Amino acid sequence: MDNCVAFPVDQHLLEDVITQGKDYALTKGIIMRTREQPNSSEVISYAPHVLFPSPVPKHLFEQALAAQEDFNLLMYGVTQDQEFLETALKSAIQVDDFTRKLYEIYEKVHIKGNPAQPINFAMLRADYMFDTARGKETPAEEMKLRQIEINTIASSFAGLGSKLPELHRYNLRNIGESEKAASLPENKAVDGLAKGLVEAWKLYGNEKAAMLFFIEDVSQNIFDQRILEYTIHEVNSSVTTLRRKFSDIVERAVTKDNKLFIDNIEIAVVYFRYGYMPHQYTSEKDWEARLMMEQSLAIKCPSIRFHLVGTKKVQQELSRPGAVERFQNYFPNPAESVQRIRDTFAGLYSFDMGEDGDTTVKRALAEPEKYVMKPQREGGGNNIFGKNITATLEKIGQDEKRAEYILMDRVQPAVIPNYQIRHNTSPELMDMVSELGVFGVIIGKGPNILYNNKAGHLLRTKSICHDDGGVAAGAAVLDSPYLV
Numbered sequence: 001m002d003n004c005v006a007f008p009v010d011q012h013l014l015e016d017v018i019t020q021g022k023d024y025a026l027t028k029g030i031i032m033r034t035r036e037q038p039n040s041s042e043v044i045s046y047a048p049h050v051l052f053p054s055p056v057p058k059h060l061f062e063q064a065l066a067a068q069e070d071f072n073l074l075m076y077g078v079t080q081d082q083e084f085l086e087t088a089l090k091s092a093i094q095v096d097d098f099t100r101k102l103y104e105i106y107e108k109v110h111i112k113g114n115p116a117q118p119i120n121f122a123m124l125r126a127d128y129m130f131d132t133a134r135g136k137e138t139p140a141e142e143m144k145l146r147q148i149e150i151n152t153i154a155s156s157f158a159g160l161g162s163k164l165p166e167l168h169r170y171n172l173r174n175i176g177e178s179e180k181a182a183s184l185p186e187n188k189a190v191d192g193l194a195k196g197l198v199e200a201w202k203l204y205g206n207e208k209a210a211m212l213f214f215i216e217d218v219s220q221n222i223f224d225q226r227i228l229e230y231t232i233h234e235v236n237s238s239v240t241t242l243r244r245k246f247s248d249i250v251e252r253a254v255t256k257d258n259k260l261f262i263d264n265i266e267i268a269v270v271y272f273r274y275g276y277m278p279h280q281y282t283s284e285k286d287w288e289a290r291l292m293m294e295q296s297l298a299i300k301c302p303s304i305r306f307h308l309v310g311t312k313k314v315q316q317e318l319s320r321p322g323a324v325e326r327f328q329n330y331f332p333n334p335a336e337s338v339q340r341i342r343d344t345f346a347g348l349y350s351f352d353m354g355e356d357g358d359t360t361v362k363r364a365l366a367e368p369e370k371y372v373m374k375p376q377r378e379g380g381g382n383n384i385f386g387k388n389i390t391a392t393l394e395k396i397g398q399d400e401k402r403a404e405y406i407l408m409d410r411v412q413p414a415v416i417p418n419y420q421i422r423h424n425t426s427p428e429l430m431d432m433v434s435e436l437g438v439f440g441v442i443i444g445k446g447p448n449i450l451y452n453n454k455a456g457h458l459l460r461t462k463s464i465c466h467d468d469g470g471v472a473a474g475a476a477v478l479d480s481p482y483l484v
């Protein structure tokens with residue numbers, strides 16, 4: 001693929017472009033708190049990014065955007081299908097405590113109980129890589145879009161990511177390549193998410209009720225959330241937003257007549273930016289608080305059903321023949337939607353006990369370098385690659401613990417050089433790979449869809465030294481696509 005600039009860049013010019021780019025990022029709010037003081041706004045830095053936009057095949061970019069509303073509907077359909085969810089997650093919940101705890105809330109509120117709030121809402125981010133069929137020499141037009149996963153909870157970087165094209169345009173100007181800026185698509189991710197959240201807030205039907213950002217204990221990436229918060233206020237100036245941690249909710253949130261209150265403020269929407277990893281639940285009290293929110297009248301982003309639908313296990317089960325078709329009533333044009341969805345799937349395999357799972361074990365042991373083994377986890381750094389797959393499977397043996405995982409074809413993305421710009425780190429020209437995310441918003445009530453939109457994109461790029469890990473995990477940095 002063609003890069004937008006020639007590498008390496010002359011040293012003097014490079015230093016100049018970097019210095020100017022850092023100032024631009026700081027001036028325009030492309031910022032993050034530092035690793036050293038992650039909870040303080042006294043010291044801030046520019047967010048980690050690549051100096052220039054990375055090439056992305058235009059047809060794959062368009063393909064990913066075109067499939068987003070289909071994926072929104074597909075995932076929505078799964079949330080409504082108790083039988084599918086139960087069958088898909090049956091083995092995983094026997095061996096994975098975290099998924100089981102989530103499932104128990106789902107069961108209690110939505111199967112055995114009578115949920116106070118029928119609105120079902122999520123903001124998704126579908127992540128993709130561009131697979132090179134013929135190795136390094138593969139031309140852009142022969143690359144294939146391959147979905148890595150769909151996130152249904154706490155997908156970040158819509159705020160900062162929306163600002164990357166302007167930073168890259170500025171850097172291209174400074175290197176004398178302004179004309180390349182025409183190939184940088186606009187990114188309206190944060191506007192899309194803000195509109196979705198406001199839409200949900202309106203459906204709650206009480207102008208006085210607030211939107212609650214359920215936040216992390218450590219908020220290094222707070223400005224990404226702030227951009228979203230301020231955009232919400234621009235979309236609708238009547239919305240009040242609050243930020244509260246798990247401990248605040250445990251200590252001070254209550255329900256009265258099913259309405260959720262914290263500090264005497266009624267909550268219309270709970271937007272989860274936390275609560276997606278096991279260690280984030282420090283005691284049974286945290287689980288009780290999650291249950292209380294799910295039972296309440298507040299609209300959750302995501303509902304517990306959407307949280308469960310984001311598991312790797314559901315992704316793998318959806319790749320079985322006929323599984324997507326099961327949800328075709330949700331699509332206005334079923335054949336086309338099913339095709340667009342299927343066209344992005346990589347091979348996915350179940351480790352559930354039985355013949356099917358045994359075949360997966362054999363497949364993985366025969367050529368471990370061709371696969372990724374994934375547990376039911378989010379947030380980066382949990383996947384198993386190459387030789388570690390062999391070691392893990394040998395250790396598990398015939399134990400049913402293997403059902404914690406799924407197996408996926410390993411995508412071989414195009415390797416592209418770029419300069420990585422990170423706080424307190426000298427800029428380095430490195431070989432990198434990119435991952436494209438597409439945001440989507442879906443809101444419905446029972447079988448009826450009320451709102452379905454795609455909402456911009458996110459490009460993250462990481463050094464080939466890292467197999468796994470996103471921006472928050474410290475592996476990837478922010479980027480924006482240069483369409484080729």
Ligand code: ADP
Pocket residue numbers: 127148149346372374377378379380381382383408409410411412435467468469470
């Ligand atoms: P998480 O929920 O932790 O983000 P992902 O499925 O997104 O889990 O995997 C994390 C990272 O691992 C991805 O960002 C990507 O870099 C790498 N990865 C995951 N699946 C694959 C795959 N099939 N091929 C190549 N790399 C992968």
Ligand code: MG
Pocket residue numbers: 127149379380470
């Ligand atoms: Mg991911």
